[in-house]
Amino acid sequence: MSSSDSPLTILNTLIFPLKFIFLSLTYLPRALLLTFPSSLSTLQSAWFSLFWSHVGPLVRESASPSVIPLLSGLITRGSLKPTPVHPAISGTVLELGPGSGQWTSTLSRFSSNITKILGVEPNTGIHPLLRSQIKKNNLEDKYTIVPCGVEDLASSGKVEKESVDSIMTVLCLCSIPEPQKNIKELYTYLKPGGRWYVYEHVKQGPEAPRWLAIYQSVLNLIWPHFIGGCEMCRDTPKWLKEAGPWGDIDLSRPEKSVWYETMPNVIGVLTK
Ligand SMILES: C[S@@+](CC[C@H](N)C(=O)[O-])C[C@H]1O[C@@H](n2cnc3c(N)ncnc32)[C@H](O)[C@@H]1O
Numbered sequence: 001m002s003s004s005d006s007p008l009t010i011l012n013t014l015i016f017p018l019k020f021i022f023l024s025l026t027y028l029p030r031a032l033l034l035t036f037p038s039s040l041s042t043l044q045s046a047w048f049s050l051f052w053s054h055v056g057p058l059v060r061e062s063a064s065p066s067v068i069p070l071l072s073g074l075i076t077r078g079s080l081k082p083t084p085v086h087p088a089i090s091g092t093v094l095e096l097g098p099g100s101g102q103w104t105s106t107l108s109r110f111s112s113n114i115t116k117i118l119g120v121e122p123n124t125g126i127h128p129l130l131r132s133q134i135k136k137n138n139l140e141d142k143y144t145i146v147p148c149g150v151e152d153l154a155s156s157g158k159v160e161k162e163s164v165d166s167i168m169t170v171l172c173l174c175s176i177p178e179p180q181k182n183i184k185e186l187y188t189y190l191k192p193g194g195r196w197y198v199y200e201h202v203k204q205g206p207e208a209p210r211w212l213a214i215y216q217s218v219l220n221l222i223w224p225h226f227i228g229g230c231e232m233c234r235d236t237p238k239w240l241k242e243a244g245p246w247g248d249i250d251l252s253r254p255e256k257s258v259w260y261e262t263m264p265n266v267i268g269v270l271t272k
Pocket residue numbers: 056059096097098099100101102103120121122123126148149150151170171172175176177228230
C-alpha cells in the first residue's frame with residue numbers, strides 16, 4: 001500500500017461518497033416527474049436507472065483496468081499477471097445485477113467461448129438500457145435478461161442448479177437482499193469446477209484505521225437510501241468463502257489499494 005499520497009488526494013477519497021450521494025440526488029426531481037403518482041418502488045427504480053445511466057459508464061471506466069483482466073483470468077492474489085492464471089469467463093454465464101449493461105462490451109470479447117449469458121436484473125426500469133447494450137455488442141442471440149432478483153431465481157425456474165460455468169458479480173453483491181443466504185444460493189447454480197468472478201466493494205478490514213471503519217459505518221446510515229439500496233459495510237469475502245466447499249479461493253484486495261479508501265474492493269476467482 002502506498003503512503004505517499006497527498007492530503008488533498010486523501011481528502012478527496014474520503015469525501016467521494018458524499019459527492020456521489022449529491023450526484024444521485026440531482027436525478028431525484030426528474031425521477032419524481034417521470035413517475036408521479038406511482039409507488040415508491042417505481043420511483044426508486046426510475047431514480048436508480050437515471051442515475052446509473054450517467055454514472056455506470058464512469059464506473060466502468062475506473063473499474064475496467066481491474067474487471068477486464070479479471071474476466072480474462074489474469075488476476076491472482078489481487079495482482080495482474082502477464083499470462084492467464086485462471087480460465088477466462090466462458091460457457092453458461094450468470095451475470096448478476098448487470099444494470100445498464102456496462103460489461104456487455106467486455107463479455108462480447110469472450111463471445112466465442114460463451115454459450116449463453118443470463119443477466120439477473122430485477123430493475124425493469126433499466127432493462128431498455130441493458131437491451132440496447134446487448135444489441136450494440138451483438139449479444140442478442142446469447143444474452144437473456146432474467147427479470148427478477150437473485151432471491152427469486154429459484155422460483156423463476158429460469159436457471160437450473162449446477163448448470164452455470166461462470167458467475168460474474170461486479171459491484172452488485174452490495175445491493176442484493178439477505179446477502180449471506182443469497183450468496184449461498186448462487187453457489188448452488190455453479191457446476192462442479194465452475195468459477196465465480198468477483199469484483200465488489202466491501203466493509204473495511206481489520207487493517208483499516210478504526211476511525212475509517214467508523215466513518216464507513218456512519219456513511220452507510222444514509223448511503224443505501226441514495227444509491228439504490230447499495231450497502232457499504234458488507235463482509236462479502238467471508239460470505240463467499242463460506243458459501244460452500246471450494247476447490248480454490250483466489251480472492252484479495254487489489255494490489256494497488258490505498259489505506260484511506262472508503263469503499264475498499266476485493267477481486268478474484270473462486271473455483272467450485
Ligand atoms: C451498483 S449497480 C451495478 C450494475 C453493474 N453490475 C455495473 O457494474 O454497472 C447494482 C445492480 O444490482 C442490481 N440489483 C439490485 N438488487 C438485486 C437483486 N436482488 N438481485 C440481482 N441484482 C440486483 C441493481 O438493480 C443494479 O443494477
